[in-house]
Amino acid sequence: MSTAELHWFKSSYSSSSEPDSCVEVATTPTTIHLRDSKTPDTAQLKITPSAWTEFLTYAAK
Template sequence: MSTSNVPSRWRKSSHSGPEGGECVEVANLAALIGVRDSKDPNGPQLTISPAAWAVFTRDVKGNAHDLP
């Protein structure tokens, strides 16, 4: 985990409501993927490799992280 100050275009899921509830934003940060809390855009960022992001999003789409 690290932070990055690389300028980027952050985006939020199209499934997020207009009130901006509990959402995360993602961005391509050069060779990493950035993840941050949409309510705190100046707060900390999690950065992960594109390969790890691909595994995570595949697992989410496959319901691998659903609670019992």
């Protein structure tokens, strides 16, 4: 699946006072895709769902 086919949404963990300054997320069964909303055509981070879960657990502390 290309990144153009993904359904991107603003992360609920992204709370910026600037509406165009956030982290966007797109999920598939095997990969979590992350990108900067200001520069969506630049590098993106791709991680496994288990790594994303571990990160969220750590970040919520």
